Amino acid sequence: MKLSLVLFRLRKSPWLAFVFPLISLFLVYLIFFKEDESILGFSGSTIRNHKWAHEIEGTFYFPYSSKFKLPKYSYKKKFNWLFNDRVEDIIPEGHIAHYDLNKLHSTSDSISDKEHVLVLTPMQTFHEKYWENLLKLSYPRELIELGFIIPRSDAGDAALKKLETAVKNVQSDKKNNRFSKITILRQESQSFDKLEEKERHSLAVQKERRAAMALARNELLFSTLGPHTSWVLWLDSDIVETPTTVIESMTKHDKPVLAANVYQRFFDNDKQQDSIRPYDFNNWAESDIGLQLASKMGDDEIIVEGYAEIATYRPLMAHFYNPSGDVGEEMALDGVGGGCTLVKAEVHRDGAMFPNFPFYHLIETEGFAKMAKRLNYEVFGLPNFLVYHIEE
Numbered sequence: 001m002k003l004s005l006v007l008f009r010l011r012k013s014p015w016l017a018f019v020f021p022l023i024s025l026f027l028v029y030l031i032f033f034k035e036d037e038s039i040l041g042f043s044g045s046t047i048r049n050h051k052w053a054h055e056i057e058g059t060f061y062f063p064y065s066s067k068f069k070l071p072k073y074s075y076k077k078k079f080n081w082l083f084n085d086r087v088e089d090i091i092p093e094g095h096i097a098h099y100d101l102n103k104l105h106s107t108s109d110s111i112s113d114k115e116h117v118l119v120l121t122p123m124q125t126f127h128e129k130y131w132e133n134l135l136k137l138s139y140p141r142e143l144i145e146l147g148f149i150i151p152r153s154d155a156g157d158a159a160l161k162k163l164e165t166a167v168k169n170v171q172s173d174k175k176n177n178r179f180s181k182i183t184i185l186r187q188e189s190q191s192f193d194k195l196e197e198k199e200r201h202s203l204a205v206q207k208e209r210r211a212a213m214a215l216a217r218n219e220l221l222f223s224t225l226g227p228h229t230s231w232v233l234w235l236d237s238d239i240v241e242t243p244t245t246v247i248e249s250m251t252k253h254d255k256p257v258l259a260a261n262v263y264q265r266f267f268d269n270d271k272q273q274d275s276i277r278p279y280d281f282n283n284w285a286e287s288d289i290g291l292q293l294a295s296k297m298g299d300d301e302i303i304v305e306g307y308a309e310i311a312t313y314r315p316l317m318a319h320f321y322n323p324s325g326d327v328g329e330e331m332a333l334d335g336v337g338g339g340c341t342l343v344k345a346e347v348h349r350d351g352a353m354f355p356n357f358p359f360y361h362l363i364e365t366e367g368f369a370k371m372a373k374r375l376n377y378e379v380f381g382l383p384n385f386l387v388y389h390i391e392e
Contacts, residue, residue: 099227106230106344108254110247111140115230116180117247118345120147121237122216122338124155126162127390129240135170139247141179147224149185149216160184183224187216206304207363214356214364217338221348229345234338234365241265241388242340249385250342253330256377257347257369259283261317262339264389278318279389281305282337282366283381287314294361302358305335305366320383333381334373335366340387347377 107113117139121130137144148163150156163184171178217234225232231251235242239262243249250258262280267273284305290312294303303310317331343352352375355367362370369379 097227101227101349104228104230104345106251106254106346108252110231110251111143114143115251116143116145116226116228117231117233117251118145118147118224118226118229119233119235120217120220120224121149121235122213122220123148123150123159123163123237125237126159126166127237127240129390130237131163131166133240133242134235136244137242137247138244141177143180144247145180145224145226145229146182147185147220148183149187149220151187151216156186160186185220185223187219207302210302210304210364211356213338214354214367217354217364218356221353225345225348232343232345232348234341234343236339236389238390239340239387240390243385243387246340246387247342250382253328253380253382255330255342255380256344257336257372257379258342259317259333259336259379259381260340260385260387261321261381261383262337262389263318263321263386264391266391276386276388278316278321280337280339281316281318282335283317283333284312284314284335285317285332286334287312289313297361300358301361302363303361304363317381317383321386322384325384327382327384329382329384331381331383333379334369335362336369336379336381338365339389341365343372344377347372347375350375350377352377 105113106115110117119134134146150160150163167182167184171182221232231247233247233250242260246260250260261278261283263276264279265274265276268275282305290303293310293312297303303312305312305314305316314335317333320331322329352368352372354364355371356363359367360370372379
């Protein structure tokens with residue numbers, strides 16, 4: 001519509017000169033200032049502040065209700081707010097928050113004690129079955145926070161779009177179906193997905209790959225661990241099947257570090273039937289031969305389990321599965337994987353992280369287990385408690 005025509009209509013209809021500015025101001029208010037829970041499926045964020053993670057390449061939170069609606073403050077003078085692409089930091093009300101960590105516990109009765117569980121997943125590929133399994137968990141969702149870290153790559157971009165869609169669907173659902181909080185991070189350090197599936201299991205690249213994965217885990221952990229977190233469940237994005245009670249079943253053991261046994265479903269061509277096989281060999285107990293090998297290694301060398309080139313003869317939990325055994329049977333471990341491992345939050349708070357460097361000739365999750373034990377925490381596994389990795 002030409003400007004001359006607009007001016008003509010304004011002259012012919014003087015009431016438009018009054019209504020048009022009001023409508024314009026109202027639209028500006030709706031777009032830039034109105035806070036509405038229906039917008040984007042979550043509360044506490046205006047459109048002018050909102051950016052999807054793939055747009056701002058940073059951290060984004062999906063709170064589940066207006067309970068998390070905190071005032072936004074900025075200690076810096078604002079410039080050019082209209083075109084600002086940075087989401088302002090969320091600072092607790094009153095600028096000061098008090099938390100008594102002496103009242104925070106991790107117990108064997110986690111549901112009754114309403115203990116918060118932080119489920120952390122480094123994600124290279126979004127698997128629908130992983131998400132479907134996550135939604136089936138019986139632990140109350142108001143006590144579950146989710147955290148994801150995604151690499152800066154084409155594969156990461158694709159995974160992020162699918163994850164954001166899934167997150168938006170569940171967080172805009174009924175209140176009791178929403179998770180307490182969901183955090184998505186874009187990895188700042190070296191990406192952990194540079195290798196193809198067929199290459200990433202090669203022994204030659206394990207040190208580089210595991211170091212990158214350790215950095216990703218640390219970034220995710222330190223960015224999401226909060227003052228209400230009692231437990232941290234490390235759950236790989238390739239884990240597509242667990243018992244629905246996986247969280248309460250594992251917290252019931254009340255162990256500082258506890259790993260499930262990761263298996264894989266597959267079709268056995270020889271027997272012409274569906275079967276299962278061990279997958280994760282990072283859950284192990286130390287052996288004398290393993291200690292001897294380590295004693296002869298240089299400072300920068302690491303031992304990686306599950307390879308014939310480095311025969312440690314360590315007892316691997318994957319080989320201790322007994323189909324008729326007690327699902328609650330425990331096995332003392334010295335190394336763990338990250339497939340499905342539950343950690344008391346105090347273990348991480350006390351300094352146990354994922355070394356991206358040789359730590360007693362171990363790295364990443366196995367190095368974490370060593371670090372936890374050096375901090376006098378016990379490490380256990382559940383040989384008869386199976387979770388399943390996606391078939392590759």
